[in-house]
Structure formats: structure tokens, C-alpha cells
Amino acid sequence: MRIVVIGATGHVGGYLVPRLVRAGHQVVAVSRGLSEPYHPDSAWDAVERVQLDRERGDADGTFAGRIADLNADAVIDMVCFTKSSAEQLVDALRGRVQLLLSCGTIWIHGPATAVPLAEDEARQPFGDYGVGKHEIEEFLLAEARRPGGLPSTVLHPGHITGPGWDMINPAGNLDLEVWSRLARGEEVVLPNFGLETVHHVHADDVAQGFQLALDNPGASVGEGFHLVSDRALTLRGYATAVAGWFGSEADLRFEPFERFAQSTAPQHAQATWEHISRSPSISIEKAQRLLGYAPRYTSLDAVAEALQWLIADGRVDVDGRELRASSSR
Structure with a gap:
């Protein structure tokens, strides 16, 4: 597949991009600058690099179109923080890509009643970050489940950790x-x-979760998954x-x-x-059962x-x- 990764040089992208390259995919790494990834890897030599400023592009309405014009089979979005940004991207990608994977957060949950928290628990998110990510997930999963909608999956990491x-x-x-x-x-x-x-969760285990969701669209589309340690x-x-x-x-x-x-x-x-x-305190039972997620760390x-x-x-x-x-x- 030809895969576009938005926010490719961030914490998770440094592990995810090499995983995708070694799996035989053609990877286009989109980032605001041309900084090197946190985790160096020779696999980056095979990656196409594209420089785009999302904040500016969302403001003038050009970013989503630029992503669509990269002609990907799948798009992995690591840096979406508002529903309006997600809406722009979905409108541009609908009918043009096979799958959108979006990075959420376990902060879609507020205080728990019982633990470990499952994905379908009643939620009380608070704060701009948690509330925003919750709204993005609701929008993307509703989009994925309606006829003709863009196939989408949302993955929610915990406290991302790594060198x-x-x-x-x-x-x-x-x-x-x-x-x-x-x-x-x-x-x-x-x-x-x-x-x-x-x-916590190691960045490579988050990358594992994204790769599994990409490889198993029948199980992942229209679903949200937690990605944390055991x-x-x-x-x-x-x-x-x-x-x-x-x-x-x-x-x-x-x-x-x-x-x-x-x-x-x-x-x-x-x-x-x-x-x-x-x-x-988060459950990974759903990701284990449907995707085969098995955190190494x-x-x-x-x-x-x-x-x-x-x-x-x-x-x-x-x-x-x-x-x-x-x-x-």
C-alpha cells in the first residue's frame, strides 16, 4: 500500500514508519518541518518526505486537499486535535482512500467508576484535549459506520514513553x-x-497497534481501541x-x-x-481480542x-x- 503518515517524525512515527517500510509499504512522511525522527532507523532512507504546516493549511483550507493529492491507499493521522480539522480531512479523503487511522488519547475518559476502563464505558471527558479527542472519535466512527462513509479507526494511546x-x-x-x-x-x-x-505505553507498542489496525481493516474499521501497557x-x-x-x-x-x-x-x-x-487504568482486552495487540513493554x-x-x-x-x-x- 501507499501510506501517508501525518506527523511522521513524532514519538510514535519514529517507530511506525520503519515498521511500515519493512512490511513492504510505500511510505510518505508528512511533517511540519524536516526534523529527524526521535528513533533513528535506516528504513527512513526509503521514505518520501513532504513538508506541510497543518495549522496554517487548516486555517486556509488547503491542508486536507494537499494530503488527498498524495494519492494514498491509507492515511495515518497522528496529529489531529480538533473536530473541524478532522472534518476537513474526511471531506477531502472520502472516496479516495481505503482507510483513515487517527490517533486519539486515553484522556477521552474522565474519572472512572470501575477499572480497568473499557472503550465503551460511559465517558466524562474534561479539558480541551480530552474533550476534543472525544469529539473527533465520535465524528470519525459515525462517518465510518454510515453508508458511503470514509472507513476510519481511532486508536487511543496512554502516556507515550520511549528514548x-x-x-x-x-x-x-x-x-x-x-x-x-x-x-x-x-x-x-x-x-x-x-x-x-x-x-504508560512504549511508542513502539503504539506503532504495533496502528500496524495491526492497518492490517486488519475488517476488525478495525468503525472501532476505537486503547493502546497501553498491560x-x-x-x-x-x-x-x-x-x-x-x-x-x-x-x-x-x-x-x-x-x-x-x-x-x-x-x-x-x-x-x-x-x-x-x-x-x-485502562483495558486492552478489545485490542487483544480483535487485533491481536500484545504490548512488548x-x-x-x-x-x-x-x-x-x-x-x-x-x-x-x-x-x-x-x-x-x-x-x-
């Missing part, structure tokens, strides 16, 4: 100092009792595991969120609130690989301690 970028830490934010303090056995403050959850992590369990990788014992202090926020930089406190207010496996990169890149200082994490892979 090359920062990932959500045991405090539920992106503060790199949290990793250093855990490695050195220094005190780390966690909100409440540290029992809220986060649910299990979520509690904040305190997560912190304890990370400290143990460095031979340290986690020194944890628990504070009500309001006091936690007072001792935390505002941007990190806000990120923590965004994560613990949702506390995702546990949450801790994915974090360990990403943290090793942050240390090697000089982003996290662990005073020379060696990260020793057992892997389930």
Missing part, C-alpha cells in the same frame, strides 16, 4: 529532578497517599520501583494535593493534577528504557549510579 523525550514520572509530571532524587535515595513528595495511577502503576509503587533500580530505598512523603502544589513548580503541579484527576520496562536515555543524554543526574532494572521482555 528521546521526557516521560511522566512517579509524581505525575515531567520534573526531571524527581528521577535524580529517587536514584539518590532523597525525599520525594507525592500527592495524597500516592495511590492514584498513571498508564497494567497501570500507582504513583507510590512506581516511585518505589524506580528507586530500587539504583539500589536505593524510596524516601517518600505524602501531602494533600494542595500542600503538594505549594511546594512544586506551578507547571509541574498542574501536570500532576491533570494526571491524578483522571488516574487512568510493561509500564516499568518502557520507563526504564526511556530513563536510561535521559541519563546517557545528561538530562538526569544520578551521581554515577547504574540503573539496574529487570525486564519482562
Whole structure:
């Protein structure tokens, strides 16, 4: 197939594009600039690169047409954030491509009643990101299920993790100092009792899910799927595991969120609130059953690989301690 990947050099695209090339597809990588992917791979030598600014193109109504003119059999959209952007793309692609795969998020769910959350649970999304992605999914799946509609699938990753970028830490934010303090056995403050959850997924496992949906349109069209690791992590369990990788014992202090926020930089406190207010614990049963999805990485496996990169890149200082994490892979 000729496959256009929009947002191809992002976190997932760095793994997805090489997967598609090695499967024998002709890949067109669309990105705003010509930056290199996070995950280098020689497969990129066989990829056609196209530079398009989606925000500008959506504003002047040219982006969707430019994508349609690439004459793809399938389009994979990693960077759609508004229903209006999705509508423009669908109008341009309807009748011209066989399949549209769109990247959503587990933040289509708000607080859970029971866990793990399945795709068809009653939803209470909040915040622009979660609400916007929920609206996009509703539109695309309705489009896919109506006669003559564009065949579409939506895949919802958790907290995407991998080497090359920062990932959500045991405090539920992106503060790199949290990793250093855990490695050195220094005190780390966690909100409440540290029992809220986060649910990671390695970028390559997200790529796996997209490839499976592409390969199984009979099972995937008109459906939404979660893509996460096998299990979520509690904040305190997560912190304890990370400290143990460095031979340290986690020194944890628990504070009500309001006091936690007072001792935390505002941007990190806000990120923590965004994560613990949702506390995702997500089911992958549907993707396993219909697509054969089988994540290679546990949450801790994915974090360990990403943290090793942050240390090697000089982003996290662990005073020379060696990260020793057992892997389930």
C-alpha cells in the first residue's frame, strides 16, 4: 500500500514508519518541518518526505486537499486535535482512500467508576484535549459506520514513553529532578497517599497497534481501541520501583494535593493534577481480542528504557549510579 503518515517524525512515527517500510509499504512522511525522527532507523532512507504546516493549511483550507493529492491507499493521522480539522480531512479523503487511522488519547475518559476502563464505558471527558479527542472519535466512527462513509479507526494511546523525550514520572509530571532524587535515595513528595495511577505505553507498542489496525481493516474499521501497557502503576509503587533500580530505598512523603502544589513548580503541579484527576487504568482486552495487540513493554520496562536515555543524554543526574532494572521482555 501507499501510506501517508501525518506527523511522521513524532514519538510514535519514529517507530511506525520503519515498521511500515519493512512490511513492504510505500511510505510518505508528512511533517511540519524536516526534523529527524526521535528513533533513528535506516528504513527512513526509503521514505518520501513532504513538508506541510497543518495549522496554517487548516486555517486556509488547503491542508486536507494537499494530503488527498498524495494519492494514498491509507492515511495515518497522528496529529489531529480538533473536530473541524478532522472534518476537513474526511471531506477531502472520502472516496479516495481505503482507510483513515487517527490517533486519539486515553484522556477521552474522565474519572472512572470501575477499572480497568473499557472503550465503551460511559465517558466524562474534561479539558480541551480530552474533550476534543472525544469529539473527533465520535465524528470519525459515525462517518465510518454510515453508508458511503470514509472507513476510519481511532486508536487511543496512554502516556507515550520511549528514548528521546521526557516521560511522566512517579509524581505525575515531567520534573526531571524527581528521577535524580529517587536514584539518590532523597525525599520525594507525592500527592495524597500516592495511590492514584498513571498508564504508560512504549511508542513502539503504539506503532504495533496502528500496524495491526492497518492490517486488519475488517476488525478495525468503525472501532476505537486503547493502546497501553498491560497494567497501570500507582504513583507510590512506581516511585518505589524506580528507586530500587539504583539500589536505593524510596524516601517518600505524602501531602494533600494542595500542600503538594505549594511546594512544586506551578507547571509541574498542574501536570500532576491533570494526571491524578483522571488516574487512568485502562483495558486492552478489545485490542487483544480483535487485533491481536500484545504490548512488548510493561509500564516499568518502557520507563526504564526511556530513563536510561535521559541519563546517557545528561538530562538526569544520578551521581554515577547504574540503573539496574529487570525486564519482562
